[in-house]
Amino acid sequence: MSASLEFSLARVGAMTLRYSYLLRSSMPRMLEMMYWPTVQMLTWGFLQTYLLRAPGGLAGADKTTIAAGSLIGAVLLWDILLRGQQGFSFSFLEEMWSRNIANLFMSPLRPAEFVVSMMAMSLIRLLVGMVPVTILAIWFFGFNLWALGFAFAAFFAILIFFAWSVGLFVSGLLLRYGLGAESLVWSLMFVIQPLGCVYYPVAVLPSWLQPICWALPPTYVFEGLRGVLVDHALRLDLMIYGLALDAALFAVASFAFVRLLAAARRAGTLLQTGE
Template structure:
């Protein structure tokens, strides 16, 4: 991989972010709306003494971290879709740019955008609802890392599907995280799921991350077991995502779909 090519991809998507108001909506508007809605809900719960303060903090923390995962997974796929919408795909891959260089540059830009959303959400939660996640941030960082790695793997897989099946699968860019949400135990512990769903949920790195997050917020303890299991699962999913993407890309190229995408 050539660093200057990766920098070019980063520059291209940075210009897109600066000059396209939709990206500001994705980065700032929706995180603010989600925090406000869930913040008002936690105020209602506090007023009625329906939940302990620790559980209320877990709800706000879960909203912030799920927003990070959702943003990363979505923007990975949407970044590629923008190349299709602008009819720039053929120009990209007619150049010496490799697929790995393009994906690396896209990951860097997507990470920066996700961090903006995370920071905005955390700031709103602190200013309006007195929930400060920054003291626990060092212990949360390993679980944030696992969320980012899984989001990268899922984004790569969705992008591979779009390569192979063109824009017929573009809705997956926005909906795939929603499919995983019920099984990721974002707002409730794993043991609250029906017994037949728990084995499925337990093999998702998102579930391990949110289980670990609750340990940090409720007990102030870092769960090494949840981190190790989530990281190990991420390694498996990431390797699978790379092979899956290569398979989809080669299938699309052999069928001449790269020049037919709309």
């Protein structure tokens, strides 16, 4: 009994393998993961091209900023954030749609193992959906996200941990309140988008709103992206602050998930997740 209560990588691997089988057996799902990031990248990429070519439409400084690829880079990083969170949450939703949540929590699978398997599946979904899009960005617009090197690694780490924090919190709400909270999987990250300053610097926002923006890890990523592309300098201070905020938010989300799971068990909602 004590051995079954220990964290098991084998159980994590089994759950990840289960989700990967579901994914690879459905070609429409795989195509959908590439479809929306591709549409976003092409739309903003062609807008960037138009702004560069529009006669007298932009000041020289603005053209320099756009020519650096800040729009396309911001779109690609935003999709990493969004798809990372949705890739986490979709695996959880599939269990709820199939009314399998209660079975999982009655099995030897521990909540931590379940969470880690969803994190792994989030990375797999990102790999499938985003790698082809980054290659298309090079082909269409000459923007190579991978060429950012260490900066891209830092951006990715901050974004993915924040995505997992949001996904974990939403999963807890789904456990407690059922599929009535399902819309949060799609909508919550879009509330964060304007505050994360994806397409514009924090300085353009009202002064009273700026402290809220700086409380969100994505803000540090997109400010750092503009620093790399325009000023050719990686702001390590921004990356450190972003990672520190991620650590704090992930701890809060984990605590909330555990408490919401306990509340769902007390209220008996684990057996009613499909309704």
